[in-house]
Amino acid sequence: MDILVAGGHGQIALRLLKLLADRGHTARGLVRNPSHAADLQAAGAVPVIGDLENDASLSAYVKGADAVVFAAGAGPGSGPARKRTVDLGGAVKLADAAADQGVRRYLMVSSIGAQDPASGGEAMRAYLEAKAEADAYVTARADLDWTIVRPGHLTDEPGTGLVTASRELGGRGPVPRDDVAAVLAACLTTPATIGVTFELFAGSTPIDEALRF
Numbered sequence: 001m002d003i004l005v006a007g008g009h010g011q012i013a014l015r016l017l018k019l020l021a022d023r024g025h026t027a028r029g030l031v032r033n034p035s036h037a038a039d040l041q042a043a044g045a046v047p048v049i050g051d052l053e054n055d056a057s058l059s060a061y062v063k064g065a066d067a068v069v070f071a072a073g074a075g076p077g078s079g080p081a082r083k084r085t086v087d088l089g090g091a092v093k094l095a096d097a098a099a100d101q102g103v104r105r106y107l108m109v110s111s112i113g114a115q116d117p118a119s120g121g122e123a124m125r126a127y128l129e130a131k132a133e134a135d136a137y138v139t140a141r142a143d144l145d146w147t148i149v150r151p152g153h154l155t156d157e158p159g160t161g162l163v164t165a166s167r168e169l170g171g172r173g174p175v176p177r178d179d180v181a182a183v184l185a186a187c188l189t190t191p192a193t194i195g196v197t198f199e200l201f202a203g204s205t206p207i208d209e210a211l212r213f
Helices: 011-022 034-042 080-100 117-139 177-187
Strands: 002-006 026-031 046-049 067-070 105-109 145-151 153-155 162-166 174-176 196-202
Touching (some): 011 026, 011 177, 026 034, 080 105, 080 117, 105 117, 105 177, 117 145, 153 177, 174 177, 177 196
Parallel strands (some): 002 026, 002 067, 026 046, 067 105, 105 145, 145 196, 174 196
Antiparallel strands (some): 162 196
8 A cells, every 4th residue: 555644753753654655555744844755754654845834735745545544743832823734734725636636545643532621621622623623524524535533642661562543532541652653554454443442541451442433
């Protein structure tokens, strides 16, 4: 498969790109900063230089892909305006580009709490509102085979391959970035995850079994 990962230099994205490349897929990472290209190449990925936030369309980058993954984010140091242009606007552009190019498979890295942005308090509200609107935009499209993954608190603990994946929203708990990347990779080859929104935490169930929704 040819998979384009938006936000290709992110911590989850780099892990995912390496997993995909190691499995023989064409793993392409969309990054704005050309100096990040070497990190993607070291992971076995193909860097694609483009501006998710400011380019009018992402169709040229999506062209030729079999699936796209939205793993971008404005980051914790950004203000509400960039949450709208990156976390929401970037996800919308990627969905539009996928539809334009006939790419149905769309994976979204979302956030726990997106179903209730007010629950995150003032500090998190703008971010959760952006994620909620992005999720709603993607899931409303009949021309996309979408999956929404909402990881818990991200850690750098080594992945275990054991997780809890729950369609019942409102949970809390940690999850290693390694395991988030592994779940995203598994979703790409697991049709049962199409049309599913689920939360993801560290757990005791092997990933393939946990994704049997």
